[in-house]
Amino acid sequence: MTGGATGGDRVRYLRYRPGPDPLAPPFDTAGALRGLGRGVFAGKRPHQALRDLLRQGVQGTAGTDELLRQVQERREQVARRGGLDGVLRRARAELDRAVGMELRALAADPSDDARIRESELASLPHDTAAALRHLLTEPYPWRSDEAREAVARLLEDVRNDFVDARLGWPGARRARGVQGSRGALASDPARVAAMATALAALLEADAHGEPVDLDRFMAGHGAFFPEFAEHPRDLDDLAEALARRSAAARAHASSLSPDRRAELEGLIGEATREAGLAEALDRLADALLRRRPDLVREAFAEVDGARELGLAEAVDLIEELAELDELGRALGGGLGGGGFAGRGGLDGVDGLDGVDPAVAGRLLGPEAAEAVGRLAEVEPRLRDAGLLTGGRSRPRLTPQAVRQLGEAALRDLATGAEGRRAYRSGGHGRAQDRASGRAQAQAGDPGATVPWEPGSPAPLDAVATVREAVVRRAADPGSPLLSPEDLRAVETEERTAAAVCLLVDLSSSMVRGGLFGPAREAALALYTLVGARYPQDAVRVVGFDETARPLSAADLLEAAGPRVQGSNVQHALLLAREHFGRHPGRAPVVVLVTDGEPTAHIGRDGSPEFAWPPRPETAGKTEAELDALAAAGATVTLIVPGVGEAASSSAGEAASGLTGRTASGLTRAVTARGGRVVRTAGAGLGATVIDAYRSRRPRT
Structure with missing residues (x-):
């Protein structure tokens, strides 16, 4: 459409084509990495964290969990659209109407022949196909022309519905839309049969590796495929929609009860007896099934609606349900029974490669298409930015990603409330x-x-x-x-270098309390702060459960191993003392993060010993390490996370309790040696760790 404008300008109005929102904000790569990092900090592998990120959504768009909910909701709506045997109900109603018109015509005839015909009509089988077969095998001599025409229309409508159900959109329905309400497909079943036979032969020849002449086929039968304005790209392109339609038609038949399925097959047989139409379309369906065996559909017995659907409408419904199930599986749905069974591709991260945004948009709406597009670009964007490497099923964070996550963690701690x-x-x-x-x-x-x-x-x-x-x-x-x-x-003053050791409890109790992720994030933030602001300091992070081991910045983003009971504070303090011994002349700073009492220590043979309740030997060995650190001039800041708002205590407060709690053995031991105890909520753990380091490192 064009319209006038000032100065003779012309305005063109084009058909709307859905696509990405041109006003949508640019992709936030840093935000996606931050979301991925939350899962990794919590101990998940990168591919698991990426899967969870896609499930939750990014940048305000729906994630796969929300899309799956929409798929299931849409599926339930479609399943209630109508009944699958509506074509049989409609056919029976039309046949009963025709018989009623014939009985009215016979009622005006007082002859015995009229009574015999009335008796014949009254004894017609309830099976619509059998009743039509009885009337058509030895043609019934209709008295009513209207009744005869009604039966002829019934057969024609069933034939047209059958062709539409087998060929479907965009072939049969679109051809009828172009050529009229009946068109070539309805008025010339022989032409439909010829096309189906020729296409089946083409598919069979291609399956045997024989050459095929697609140009010749399109020259003779291209009117059936107006969606290919010029020419299909290849035989697969031509067969794809028909294969899906054929699979849906078979699924529709298998969704009916055996009696109703037999009745439908009989009705179609009576309506398509001429020109070999049913045989030709069955041959085409078999060839399509052999080409795409993956499209075999299961029965959809849960479909049940009040509206009586025609055969093509019912196959439309089955096809939409099948597409919704495919979309659900691709998005990672695991519903069984009447839903999309199995697991989708998200188990291997790259599952969204199999989700077409156009299909999601057609089934769920444009917002779903936008969400699928956004989700599909998360991993490629992270890879393009140099933040992910490795295979698609097992991606890995790069050193650049580790650095950026550390900077983000530190930035959040510095700017957050x-x-x-x-x-x-x-x-x-x-x-x-x-x-x-x-x-x-x-x-x-x-x-x-x-x-x-x-x-x-x-x-x-x-x-x-x-x-x-x-x-x-x-x-x-x-x-x-x-x-x-x-x-x-x-700042003009010189700084004294420090040797700092952060000891982080990674035992199962920290995992259960949701503190595992915040603790590892706090450790990475400390690495980042020291490297950027205090490079003269020597920092070491030690993680401990039943035993203690040093952790690099990259180690903090490795997947968590099996949950291990035990908090070996003694071993962690020992590694801290060794760290200070390697950096003489630097002021020692110890920050200890644990949510419970020491429950393990290193035995005489060098192996860890765990006991619950804690043994006095564990407490004694832990206190001996605290004494050794105190002798080396190190004071310990003990941070107890997950216990409410931050509060601190000193040696003088130990006897009267810490923030309303009775002092534990570890807190008493720390405060008795001049240390400090800080209790903090899990959300404030990172900031508390940084504060403990900054406040303890010396200045001259």
């Missing part, structure tokens, strides 16, 4: 930095800043001060434009 509260509580963290998206300033940089303190001779840094105020106001819009805590001064 939990992080700010943890940093600012108790007066600790006077030297904390705000993480930005870029690497932190290196040690000794003249641009590095620290919180300004009254009486400090260091000059104020206006840019850093404004940045702090903006970050604070973003989290709390009602706060003042400028607060004393926003003030930043240029």
Whole structure:
């Protein structure tokens, strides 16, 4: 359509074609990596974390779980659309109407012949096909022309419905739409039979490796396939839609009871007796099935609706149900019974490769197509950005991804509300930095800043001060434009190097409490902070359960092994002491994260010994390691996660309880040696770890 406009401009109106939203925000690769990282921190392998990310959705689009819910909801709606035997009910109603018209014509005739015919009509079989066979085998001499024409229309309608059910959209229905309500397919069954025979022969020849002349076939029968405006790409292209339609027609028949199926086959046989139409279409269906045996459909016995569907409408319904089941399986659905059985491709991450956004859009709507498109690009985008490597079924995070996850973890701790509260509580963290998206300033940089303190001779840094105020106001819009805590001064003092050891409990209790992921994320954030802001410090992270072992930054993103009981704090403290021995002259800092008492220690033979309840020997060996650290000048900050809002205690508070709890053996041992105990909610664990490190590292 065109329309006039000022200056003689012309406007063209084109048909709407669904596609990606041009106003949609660009793909957030960093956000996708962050979502993937949450699963990896929790101990999942990258392919498992990626699968979970796709299940949850990205950037506000539906994930596969939501799409599966929509598939199931749509499936239930389709299954209630109508009954599968509606063609038999319609045919019986039309036949009864024709018989009624004939009986009215016979009632006006007082002859014995009329009574005999009335008796014959009254004794017609209830089976519609058998009744028609009785009337057609020895042609019944109709008295009513209207009745005779009604039976002829009934047979013609069943034949047309049968052709439509077998050829379906876009062939038969579209041809009828172009050529009229009857068209060539309805008025010339011989032509349909010739096309079906020729296409079956073409498929059979191709299956035997013989050459096929597709051009010749299209020249003779192209009118049946108007969807191919010029020419199909190949024989598979031509056969694909017909194969799906044929499979749906077979599934429709198998969904009927044996009696109704036999009645339908008989009805179709009577309607298509001429020109060998049924035989030709059956031969074509067999050839299509041999070409696409994967399209064999199971019965859909759950279909049950009040509306009486014609044969083509019923096959439409079956075809849509089959497509919904295919979509459900591809999305990872595992419903059994009347749903999509089995597991889909998401078990191997690349399952969305088999999901066509156009199909999802046609079945569920344009938003589903957009969601499938977004989900399908998650993994390729991460790979293109250099964040994932390895095979499709077992992807791996690259060093660049590890670095970015560390920066993101540190940035979240520095800018999040939990992080700010943890940093600012108790007066600790006077030297904390705000993480930005870029690497932190290196040690000794003249641009590095620290919180300004009254009486400090260091000059104020206006840019850093404004940045702090903006970050604070973003989290709390009602706060003042400028607060004393926003003030930043240029750092001029020299730093003393530290040897820091973070000891993280990775036992099964931490996993059960949901603390495993936050603990590993906190450790990666510490690695990132030290590497970027305090490169002169020597940092070591030790993970422990029944035994303790050093963990690199990459190790923190490895999949979790089997859950192991036991918290061997003694072994972890021993590895910390060894770390300090390798870095003499650096101030020792120990941060210990555990949610329970020590329950394991290293025995005389060097193997771990676990006991519950804890044995006195375990407590004694743990306290001996604390004594050795204290002798080396190291103080321990014990962080107990998962117990509510952050609170701290010192040696003097140990006797009266910690945040309302009776002091445990470990907390008493730590505080008795000048250490500090901090209890924190799981969400604040990372910020508490960073604060403990920053507040304990020495400054000169």
